[in-house]
Amino acid sequence: MPTTTTKRKRTAARRSGKRRIRAAIIGVGIMHVDLGGYHIRDVDFVAAFDVDRNKVGKDLAEAIYAPPNNTYRFADVPRTGVKVSRGMTHDGIGKYLSKIVQKAPGATDDIVGILKEREVDVVISYLPVGSEEATKWYVEQTLEAGCAFINCIPVFIAREPYWQKRFAQKRLPIIGDDIKSQVGATITHRVLTRLFMDRGVRLDRTYQLNFGGNTDFLNMLERERLESKKISKTNAVTSMLDYPLAETDVHVGPSDYVPWLLDRKWCYIRMEGTTFGDVPLNAELKLEVWDSPNSAGVVIDAIRCCKLALDRGLGGTIVAPSAYFMKSPPRQIPDDRAREGVEDYIKGTNVQTLAGKA
Template sequence: MKDKIRVGIIGVGNCASSLVQGIEFYRNANPDEFVPGLMHVELGGYHIRDIEFSAAFDIAATKVGRDLGEAIFAEPNNTIKFADLPKLDVKVHRGMTHDGLGKYLKKVVKKSPASTDDIVGILKKTKTDVVVSYLPVGSEMATKWYVEQILDAGCGFINCVPVFIASQPYWQRRFEERKLPIIGDDIKSQVGATISHRVMTNLFRERGVRLDRTYQLNFGGNTDFLNMLERERLESKKISKTQAVTSQLGHAMPAKDVHVGPSDYVPWLTDRKWCYIRMEGTTFGNVPLNCEMKLEVWDSPNSAGVVIDAIRCAKLALDRGLSGSLVAPSSYFMKSPPVQFTDDEARTKTEEFIKGDDSVVLPGPLKRTSNGNGSGNGQRKAAKKTKNGTKSKR
């Protein structure tokens, strides 16, 4: 019988709420059952219920000091409630603010007066295996500060936010040196704006349609969209979402012809997100083809299942002694992984990873993929295998 996976959460917002609820909701799922949003009920020998929460960090006065099972429903959280939770006996500790609280978030989030807790000490004391970061968009310095704490505590890391960590050689080396795995960067939803736009872009390419212009506009009513009204915090987010789409192209597209990003905050949408995508292309005979679609989703539950799978993959990496950026899981679960594949390729590679047949990690040498596409942070081909894999290419 495998051990439990002890998980720490940074940022007890809507996404954390959906994750915690999801673990409870599917706790007794049959391993042979189809669960929407999960690759497998039992992944690599780990059932959904094998995930247990060991630590949580936030800065909001409405959450710090409370039990995690209560804090996930505290204001300003406004996602849908789909599970009743028992007391989890996990206290929400005071985290580090740094640049995590933008000018619009300050209007709805009152900071806890408590001092920043000992993050490293808490993670060690609670024997946390994997830490999941749900920091707000634009938390560049806060993310890097927390990464240092995670490295010192000896935990695996899942970077759900658009701050480039797993895709950067510097951080890949840091995790390799500490013999720890990382999956990142910027979580993809189950069926969200990015994955829908990627699939349609790939369809255009595979069917020989030249994509000439495209936009993706997103509206929502949660604190994520409120925070993103502060355009100065959006640089990494826009890069991440744009790269996720343009990496599927078979040709270069001028920056002026692609617009991908959050558009506005609509409070009455609460945690729902509405996405509008338009694609203008050229077909045989230089005949135009235009496509428009609208997607309506509950934003936070849309990524919770993906994170559950990512957590279990990170624990498999710890079990197997893998360190650095996990190429296959990152490519399937994240918008800005170290290596971009098509989504079909990424899923196949992740299934191989789960079975133990794909143990590719980074850092490694720079190499372009066969279709010439790469992430904006540099496309790095598989670099390192475990002793049971192929020979190192370093």
């Protein structure tokens, strides 16, 4: 729940060596209630950026429920005192989103100035899929403002040596790319794929079909914006195999937009394999989730892992949290091992970073 932070609270927290985490969001059950000394209530949303006229200028507590947002309402959020600022559009609105999202009037606000003035620690990007130029623009603003960055969409930043080096030079952490949900299509498909692998069942072919009714799925009707998304989701699954799977034998990606599903996502997974004696083995699964809360349950941990990295003076891509929280990290690691890596990272015994090429 977003809250404002008083100057007195910040001063007291600094004296004790810890302070509340000041985060900015773009666009927009739990694994750790306490993570490295930071409780979920220690996260304060102090800035937000969007281009939708339904949201810009409104209090964040009101904007998160403004249409076209249509998620499950599980909390009554009090007014935060944080107004949504006018962000940069660039390529953030595709041809389908433009039919329901009307851009707010006026120029882009001073993003760097806002981030600095509000002492933001971590910037979280939930820009629409396909926002290549907008993402890179916001990354530059984040670097100039001196903030950590969490990239929740499939524009490849954290896995790229160029950006790793840029963040490392400023001793700023980054976690990315493309957020996994708590229990979503990708992590479920990955775990099942690894199960086949570990139990000696050859995976011959598989598909993952996804349907939803939020603006993410509406935006992804524009197939030209999907290249990086399809790469991200496919590699997340096939990386769990020790052998290649032909492109014709794997299909992973968004399939269609169904408005009445609202923020729900339905996923259908089918896996066809061969077991002992060349006997066929087939598995099918249907998963139904509320898409946005499913993602939020992971990003709340990513925020606190980023803050730990800031506290420790780490810069570049943080390896373990990226591997566990993201679909397209620099290093794909089976999820059980990635989870162990995160626990070690929280303890301070695994603080590996990637700083790009020298």
